[in-house]
Amino acid sequence: xxxxxxxxxxxxxxxxxVGIVDRPVPSFTHLEKEMFMLSKCFPIIQECxxxxxxxxxxxxxxxxxxxxxxxxxxNAFKIEGNKISLSDEGKDEFKKILHExxxxxxxxxxxxxxxxxxxxxxKLSVNELLFLVYNTYPESAKFSSVSDKxxxxxxxxxxxxxxxxxxxxxxxxxxxxxxx
Amino acid sequence: MGISQNIIADSSFxxxxxxxxxxxxxxxxxIDKFDFYITPLVESEIRLDxxxxxxxxxxxxxxxxxxxxxxxxxxxxxxxxxxxxxxxxIGLGYHFFMTGLPFYLVIDDQEAREFVKxxxxxxxxxxxxTIGFIAxxxxxxxxxxxxxxxxxxxxxxxxxxxxxxxxLEKIKINIERC
Numbered sequence: 618x619x620x621x622x623x624x625x626x627x628x629x630x631x632x633x634x635v636g637i638v639d640r641p642v643p644s645f646t647h648l649e650k651e652m653f654m655l656s657k658c659f660p661i662i663q664e665c666x667x668x669x670x671x672x673x674x675x676x677x678x679x680x681x682x683x684x685x686x687x688x689x690x691x692n693a694f695k696i697e698g699n700k701i702s703l704s705d706e707g708k709d710e711f712k713k714i715l716h717e718x719x720x721x722x723x724x725x726x727x728x729x730x731x732x733x734x735x736x737x738x739x740k741l742s743v744n745e746l747l748f749l750v751y752n753t754y755p756e757s758a759k760f761s762s763v764s765d766k767x768x769x770x771x772x773x774x775x776x777x778x779x780x781x782x783x784x785x786x787x788x789x790x791x792x793x794x795x796x797x
Numbered sequence: 798m799g800i801s802q803n804i805i806a807d808s809s810f811x812x813x814x815x816x817x818x819x820x821x822x823x824x825x826x827x828i829d830k831f832d833f834y835i836t837p838l839v840e841s842e843i844r845l846d847x848x849x850x851x852x853x854x855x856x857x858x859x860x861x862x863x864x865x866x867x868x869x870x871x872x873x874x875x876x877x878x879x880x881x882x883x884x885x886x887i888g889l890g891y892h893f894f895m896t897g898l899p900f901y902l903v904i905d906d907q908e909a910r911e912f913v914k915x916x917x918x919x920x921x922x923x924x925x926x927t928i929g930f931i932a933x934x935x936x937x938x939x940x941x942x943x944x945x946x947x948x949x950x951x952x953x954x955x956x957x958x959x960x961x962x963x964x965l966e967k968i969k970i971n972i973e974r975c
Binding site for chain 2: 734785793
C-alpha cells in the first residue's frame with residue numbers, strides 16, 4: 618500500500634511519461650516497461666514503483682492502479698483500447714507539473730530520459746519490447762509465464778531478433794547475442 | 798576566440814592520445830580548450846585513475862552515476878559496446894541535445910555510430926570521429942597548427958588506432974586546404 622504523497626508522485630511520473638510526446642503510449646505493456654527503463658536510469662524511481670518480477674516480467678502494481686484509478690489526477694488519463702494518452706485535463710496538469718518542477722534538481726535530466734525512452738521504445742511491438750527487456754534483464758523474467766517464448770524458443774528468438782535487425786534498431790553483434 | 802563547447806567522447810578518443818600515439822600533452826591541450834564530459838565506464842575503460850594529471854584537469858567533468866541515461870540504450874547494443882560505455886556516451890549526448898547545450902559527440906565505435914544514425918538521427922549533426930574532431934581542433938578551434946595535426950595523423954597512421962588509410966589521406970588533404 619502506498620502512502621498518499623507517494624501515490625501523487627507515482628501519478629505525476631506517469632503523467633510525465635504519457636505526456637512527454639504527443640501520441641499515445643502504444644499499450645499497457647509499453648507503459649510498464651518504459652517506466653521500468655526509467656527506474657533503471659533513475660534509481661530513485663525504483664523506490665516508488667517497486668518493480669517486481671511477475672507474469673509479464675518487471676511489473677508495478679502501483680503503476681497499473683494509478684493509471685486505471687488515479688486518485689490525484691482523476692480525469693487525466695484516456696484509455697482507448699490498449700493505448701494510453703492524456704485527456705485535455707491531463708494535458709493541463711502535465712503543463713502545470715512541468716512549470717512547477719522546472720527548478721527541481723534533475724528536472725531536465727528526467728525530461729531527457731522520458732523523451733528518449735518514448736522515442737526508442739514506442740516503435741517496438743509488444744513482442745519486440747518483451748524480447749529485449751527479458752534478454753537484457755533476465756532477472757525480471759524470473760516468474761514470467763511467457764518468458765520461455767522470448768528466452769528459450771529458438772525459432773521465435775530468431776524471428777524477433779531478425780525483425781529488430783531489419784528495422785535497424787539493433788546491430789548485427791547484438792543480433793548474434795540475442796539468437797544464441 | 799571565446800568558445801564554450803562541450804565534448805562527450807568515447808574511450809577511443811582518449812586511448813588514441815594516451816596509448817596509441819602516446820601523446821598525452823596533445824590530449825591535455827585539447828581538453829584545456831573545451832569542457833570534456835566523461836562517463837563512468839569511459840573513465841574505467843581509459844583507466845583514468847592512472848592519470849592523475851588528467852583527473853585533476855578542471856576541464857574534465859566527471860558525470861558520475863547518479864543518473865545513467867545509458868541504461869535506456871542498453872537493450873539495443875552489444876555487450877562489447879556496453880562494456881566500452883558507448884551507451885552512456887550516446888545517452889549523455891541526447892541529454893545535451895535536449896537541453897540545447899552546444900556539444901560535439903566524438904564516437905568511433907561503428908556499432909554506436911550506426912545506432913545513432915538509424916535511431917536518433919537528430920544527433921547526426923553533432924557526431925564526429927576522433928580523426929574528424931582532431932581536424933576541427935586544427936582548422937576551426939586552432940588547438941593545433943597544421944604541422945602538429947600532420948604529426949598526429951602520421952602517428953595515428955602508424956599506430957593500432959583503427960582508421961582506413963583512405964580516410965586518413967583525405968583528412969590530411971583537407972587540413973592542408975583549411
